[in-house]
Amino acid sequence: MSGKNQTLQFKNKPRIISGMSVVGRREGSGPLGDRFDVVIPNAKYNEKTFEKGEQAMFRRAIVGAIEKAGLTPFDIDVLLAGDLLNQLVSSSYVARELPVCYLGLYSACSTMTECLTLGATLIDGGHIVRAACATGSHFATAERQYRYPLEYGCQRPPYSQWTATAAGCSILAAEGEGPAITHATIGRVVDYGINDLNNMGAAMAPAALDTLLAVFSDTGYCVGDFDAIFTGDLGRLGAEILRDLSGEQGLSLGQKYSDCGEMLFSREQNCYCGGSGAGCSASVLNSFILGKMNAGEYNRVLLLATGALMSPTTSYQGETIPCISHGVILENVK
Amino acid sequence: MSGKNQTLQFKNKPRIISGMSVVGRREGSGPLGDRFDVVIPNAKYNEKTFEKGEQAMFRRAIVGAIEKAGLTPFDIDVLLAGDLLNQLVSSSYVARELPVCYLGLYSACSTMTECLTLGATLIDGGHIVRAACATGSHFATAERQYRYPLEYGCQRPPYSQWTATAAGCSILAAEGEGPAITHATIGRVVDYGINDLNNMGAAMAPAALDTLLAVFSDTGYCVGDFDAIFTGDLGRLGAEILRDLSGEQGLSLGQKYSDCGEMLFSREQNCYCGGSGAGCSASVLNSFILGKMNAGEYNRVLLLATGALMSPTTSYQGETIPCISHGVILENVK
Numbered sequence: 001m002s003g004k005n006q007t008l009q010f011k012n013k014p015r016i017i018s019g020m021s022v023v024g025r026r027e028g029s030g031p032l033g034d035r036f037d038v039v040i041p042n043a044k045y046n047e048k049t050f051e052k053g054e055q056a057m058f059r060r061a062i063v064g065a066i067e068k069a070g071l072t073p074f075d076i077d078v079l080l081a082g083d084l085l086n087q088l089v090s091s092s093y094v095a096r097e098l099p100v101c102y103l104g105l106y107s108a109c110s111t112m113t114e115c116l117t118l119g120a121t122l123i124d125g126g127h128i129v130r131a132a133c134a135t136g137s138h139f140a141t142a143e144r145q146y147r148y149p150l151e152y153g154c155q156r157p158p159y160s161q162w163t164a165t166a167a168g169c170s171i172l173a174a175e176g177e178g179p180a181i182t183h184a185t186i187g188r189v190v191d192y193g194i195n196d197l198n199n200m201g202a203a204m205a206p207a208a209l210d211t212l213l214a215v216f217s218d219t220g221y222c223v224g225d226f227d228a229i230f231t232g233d234l235g236r237l238g239a240e241i242l243r244d245l246s247g248e249q250g251l252s253l254g255q256k257y258s259d260c261g262e263m264l265f266s267r268e269q270n271c272y273c274g275g276s277g278a279g280c281s282a283s284v285l286n287s288f289i290l291g292k293m294n295a296g297e298y299n300r301v302l303l304l305a306t307g308a309l310m311s312p313t314t315s316y317q318g319e320t321i322p323c324i325s326h327g328v329i330l331e332n333v334k
Numbered sequence: 335m336s337g338k339n340q341t342l343q344f345k346n347k348p349r350i351i352s353g354m355s356v357v358g359r360r361e362g363s364g365p366l367g368d369r370f371d372v373v374i375p376n377a378k379y380n381e382k383t384f385e386k387g388e389q390a391m392f393r394r395a396i397v398g399a400i401e402k403a404g405l406t407p408f409d410i411d412v413l414l415a416g417d418l419l420n421q422l423v424s425s426s427y428v429a430r431e432l433p434v435c436y437l438g439l440y441s442a443c444s445t446m447t448e449c450l451t452l453g454a455t456l457i458d459g460g461h462i463v464r465a466a467c468a469t470g471s472h473f474a475t476a477e478r479q480y481r482y483p484l485e486y487g488c489q490r491p492p493y494s495q496w497t498a499t500a501a502g503c504s505i506l507a508a509e510g511e512g513p514a515i516t517h518a519t520i521g522r523v524v525d526y527g528i529n530d531l532n533n534m535g536a537a538m539a540p541a542a543l544d545t546l547l548a549v550f551s552d553t554g555y556c557v558g559d560f561d562a563i564f565t566g567d568l569g570r571l572g573a574e575i576l577r578d579l580s581g582e583q584g585l586s587l588g589q590k591y592s593d594c595g596e597m598l599f600s601r602e603q604n605c606y607c608g609g610s611g612a613g614c615s616a617s618v619l620n621s622f623i624l625g626k627m628n629a630g631e632y633n634r635v636l637l638l639a640t641g642a643l644m645s646p647t648t649s650y651q652g653e654t655i656p657c658i659s660h661g662v663i664l665e666n667v668k
Contacts, residue, residue, distance in 0.1 A: 006435050008461040037432060049651055078520055086420045087645035088440050092523060096643075096656040101340050104643070106422050106438040114437060118452055119666075125459040127342040184414060186435035308450060309438070310423035317383055322430040326557035 006211070008183050009220035013180035013333055014123040015118075016085070017173045017284030020065035022057050024139065024165030027275070027283065030265045031317065035066060035164075035287040043050040043140055043165065052087065057145070057167045058094045062134050065169035065286070069176070076100045076171070077128035080119045082111040082135045084163075084278055086145065091134065094264040100132070107202075108307030109233050110284040112168065113326040116145040119172045120328075121129035122245035129174050136167025146312060147197060153293070155169030160198040161235040162271035164264055168282030170290075179293040179301075183219055185327040187211045189309065195320045197310070199277055201238020201261075207266065207323035208234060209245045211304055215327050216251075221255060232281035232305035235273035239256040262285035281305040299332045340519050341552035341584045342544070347514035350450075350550040352508045353620030354392050354399035359471065360500030361609070361617065363389040364599045368623040370500075371398060372603065377474055377499065386471040391501045392417070392428045396468050399503035399620070403510075410434045410505070411462035414453045416445040418612055419498075420472045420479065425468070425665055433465070442641030443538075443567050444521065446502065446616040447660040451518035454662075463508050469612030470501025480646060481531060493571040495531040495603035498598055502616030504624075513627040513635075517553055519547045519661040523643065529654045531644070534610055535572020535595075538640040541657035542568060543579045546639055549661050550585075557590060561632040564623065566615035566639035566659070567595035567609035594618035615639040622662070633666045 026037030038060055041042065044053035045060075058081075066073055081099060082090035082105040095102040107114040114293045115133035120129045140150055142163040172181070177282045191209050194203035208231050216222060234242055239259040246253050263284060264275035285303060292298040304327040310319065357368045362373030372394055379387035379394075392415075396554035398406055413432060414440040415425035415538060429436040442450040449467035457460045473482055476497040482488045506515070511642040524544045528537035542565050550556060557563065568576055573593040580587050597618060639662040644653065 052645060067534055089645045089648050092643035092656055096523040096525050102523050102658060103520060104440040106440045121459055125455055186437060189430040189436050191430050307419060309426035311423045313385060314423050322426055326637060
């Protein structure tokens with residue numbers, strides 16, 4: 001990165017040597033259902049509260065990813081993690097149980113790519129050998145915290161999205177088999193003046209565009225250089241807006257572009273415009289995307305997770321919604 | 335870092351080329367009052383709400399540090415920042431106004447050293463040239479969010495601490511004048527079973543010890559190798575506990591050790607056991623500590639910011655308080 005270049009290039013190409021996805025029942029019965037590693041049996045995952053259920057989901061994703069890589073928690077140098085709950089408690093309480101260094105990161109629903117960016121930076125610099133990068137979200141805990149408790153039975157507008165109950169963890173390593181993180185593009189905060197807490201897709205699409213343009217301008221790649229381009233959780237409406245905004249910039253995303261939120265639920269599932277939440281891109285990356293890359297069906301992928309950085313307090317105080325998108329390029333290299 | 339080594343070593347020695355501290359009136363009339371750059375005139379800093387006042391304080395610290403370094407916001411590659419407010423809104427809303435890439439970090443009151451650790455890692459790896467690292471806290475917003483609104487007039491136990499109204503920003507650069515960050519030690523989550531939200535010092539002291547021992551074991555330094563050792567915000571009781579715990583490990587911290595929370599308020603100010611909050615170590619670092627280093631009075635300093643990672647929800651649900659401490663070593667190098 002130099003001047004206003006936003007993209008880091010990783011010479012040592014840290015690899016994603018394993019990924020684990022743990023999702024709720026609704027996500028498990030969606031179009032990607034058979035791609036996920038674990039579908040939890042109930043919303044509390046056999047715990048007493050939704051929050052403890054979310055923690056259990058995180059634990060399952062992190063420990064599962066470590067085991068899939070043939071490692072133990074003692075082999076992991078740093079856990080980079082964050083979540084949507086205040087004070088990142090899902091991440092921190094799971095970190096408490098593990099013998100690892102811990103860095104808490106918050107970028108709302110773009111936390112997965114922030115974790116991958118900083119995990120890759122630590123490995124690329126030779127500082128650490130293995131990192132666990134994890135995030136997720138839970139429908140019940142997120143609705144309670146950001147909007148209303150589910151018991152209120154509030155109605156939602158048709159352009160709203162459904163917070164995914166899902167967690168994902170990727171194990172990054174200096175060596176091993178798996179797609180490499182070759183570049184990471186750190187986002188800027190973009191605010192287009194949306195103040196409707198139910199219209200996240202419209203709020204986040206301009207941030208996704210900002211980072212998408214930075215990726216192309218910094219790396220010299222164009223749409224055609226990627227086998228697939230994913231956004232995190234714009235949903236159907238947000239993805240449509242991104243296509244429109246990209247078109248205005250002369251970019252045709254075409255069939256190569258998909259949104260993880262749109263992929264997560266079918267229209268028949270009545271999840272409005274699709275999935276949202278940090279678990280959306282985290283679970284799709286660590287199931288569908290890694291699967292396609294490891295099978296050689298994709299060889300170069302751009303993942304732009306997207307996050308809305310407001311809080312209930314700023315909304316009460318009349319603020320609009322600032323958004324961000326961090327991108328990573330994954331590549332099958334020799 | 336390799337195996338269970340927690341310490342990163344920065345070969346290219348990123349420098350802190352400037353620091354800015356902005357504090358509230360109570361902090362400004364404390365023992366360090368004349369060290370701070372700006373004392374805000376009122377708790378809302380002329381804004382409508384405490385939260386907007388906190389944002390204004392952040393903005394003043396970040397923009398001030400950039401100006402002090404003789405730079406403009408366009409010269410900064412990445413802002414690494416976090417705060418105590420849910421969804422890091424103080425940091426994110428200020429980032430919205432700046433033409434910089436943004437990474438949101440959360441480590442409660444140890445956020446300052448997490449920002450420095452990751453900022454130094456990005457610069458050391460040659461990815462970026464300059465980073466702004468900022469955090470802070472506000473008495474009124476933190477009390478409202480974590481405990482009770484001030485209007486309730488709740489009484490506090492004598493071992494409680496006073497959340498500092500303070501923000502600090504350091505500008506890190508690949509080249510320039512100022513102390514270098516030579517090492518950073520990433521903390522592990524430590525929970526000693528404290529569940530009293532007013533007794534943060536006791537909860538955090540074991541985490542500070544854990545990282546202190548890691549620093550000594552990883553770097554080979556001993557207490558005598560440092561001109562000064564600071565913890566973030568253990569307060570008087572927590573600092574005493576750290577002295578005791580260190581003594582049990584055969585370490586005598588002696589006169590070299592101080593706690594930023596203890597330094598911030600005099601006993602006569604009736605702030606119980608002293609200051610706390612992310613702004614505590616952030617403001618003391620960017621005033622007193624940088625001042626002493628730039629004057630050559632200190633040449634090697636260890637700063638261990640300390641954070642408690644609970645949330646009000648986990649406390650309601652009966653959980654104990656997990657804590658963490660990230661450390662950085664600052665050194666005057668040629």
